[in-house]
Amino acid sequence: MRPMLATLTESVPAGPQWVHEVKWDGMRVLVEAKGGALTVTSRTDRDVTVAYPELVPLADLYDDMVLDGELVALVDGRPSFAGLAERMHVGNARRAAALASSRPVTLMAFDLLRLLGQDLTSQPWAARRQLLEQLEIDGPRWQVPPTYDDGEGLLDATADQGLEGIVSKRRASAYASGRRSPDWLKLPHRHSESVVIGGWRREVGGSLLGAVLVGVPGPDGWDFVGRVGAGLAGRAGAAVLHRLRPIERGGSPFASHVPREDATGTTWVEPEVVIDVASLGRASGRLRQPSYLRVRTDLTSADLWETTDG
Template sequence: MKPMLATLAERVPTGPEWVHEVKWDGMRVLADVRAGRVTLYARSGNDVTASYPELSGLGEDYDDMLLDGEVVALDGGRPSFAALADRMHVKDSRKAARLATVRPVTFMVFDLLRLFGQDVTGQPWTARRALLEKLDLDSRHWQVPPVFDDGAQLLAATADQGLEGIVSKRRTATYAAGRRSPDWRKKAHRTSLSVVVGGWRPETGSTSRLGSVLVGIPDGDGGWRYAGRVGSGLVGGAGKRLSEILEPLRANASPFADEVPREDLVGTTWVRPRIVVEVKSLGWGGGAGGSRLRQPAYLGVRADLTPEDLQETSDG
């Protein structure tokens, strides 16, 4: 079974038919408990049990259940995707066990899909939630976070606390496994950042239409550190206009001081780092030390800023 997915929301839904939860900055996981044995599945369906040995204790109190939630790693008391990155791809059991002691995870459980052999996905959210709360899942490594009636207030609170955002759920909704449903709606806090363009890649199926740009930030030594590839927001006219701006700036080599991942190099045309653009993202994660923008989206060219402006305002 694959998890139910939320749709993006322009605004938080209101009314008594909606309930709201914190959106955690982590990894979506289904925890399948059978005969006391726990198997963890990522959103892709891959078995990730070996990565999180501290969650094996979920099978000690209940023989059969299927839970949906988010695995998070806390850094300074707040979920950090960068902190979780060290755990996500570990397959060696001994290494995973060592990491579990120094960088433990917490499983934020928000839904119940099966209990004692009975599939409950056809029941409304309210019924599933009531059953989940009766399980009293509360330990150092897993918990059932609270839900809230006031979505706008929760959105403001998560912004103040530096959390990722919120998810709003229709109380009467059944669990649509593997589907993206308007009965679940997510609203994330995206941050805006000025970056310099160092290259571009063509749109899929084309050799000339711009599909994404490779961007960087000051590296503290007067150069540029690679920050990721931005494709969202560049469809249609936006991509065409940016392509026209970048065309005279073609270069023979990467302007980034560090190495660009091989998967981002395919088909790249390098440009001199002269154009500053604004992007929004979900913060930082992946790469060395969480050095890549998460889900970046293009907002536009910053004609009021030069690369030198970015270097001057860099903390170095």
């Protein structure tokens, strides 16, 4: 079984057939309790149980149960993806136990997929949710967060509180394991910022622009902050490439390290073209889920430095 995925939307769906939840900035997992043992599986079907020992007591609640949810690291009461990052790839049990004590995670359980041998995925969301709430499983390191009827109000509230966004779910929807469904719609609050292009890469198997490498002003020069490919298909990518061709150069313009997987196959350019990108912020210095918005013909790379200097 794999998680059901939400489809990106640009507006909040209206009507009584929809219910709305907070979109948590964390790591999607399926949590299975069976026969006194616990298994935590990532969205990519990887067993990550060893990394989260604080969840093990969940296995004592029910003899057979599968929960869908999000692991979050709460910092000052708010989810912090950066705070979660160092927990995500820990394979050593002793280190995981130490981190569980100093930087614990919380499971936000929002769906119930199996209980006591009964597969619930064909049941409507409303029935699964009612049963999940009846389990009363809230504990020190896991909880069932509330749902809301007012999607627009929740969107405004999550923006005010600095949360990631909202997810809207059709009350009658079955659980589409491993599929992206229009019955679940996600609307994140995406941050927009201006960055400079330092290189470009071809699309896989083609000659057109597939992605650009971007940076921002740093203490020693341009700091590499990631690769942007979303939004650059078709005419948008062709227009950006037209601007980059005349300013190609022999080496990287970034003062900070560019990982090999990003640098390999990159055509470097002078850091002159400024674009706006939308993202979910940064983790470990890299843009999260960035997408191209537009070329800023009104800005030069020097303008970015002036903004940084205050």
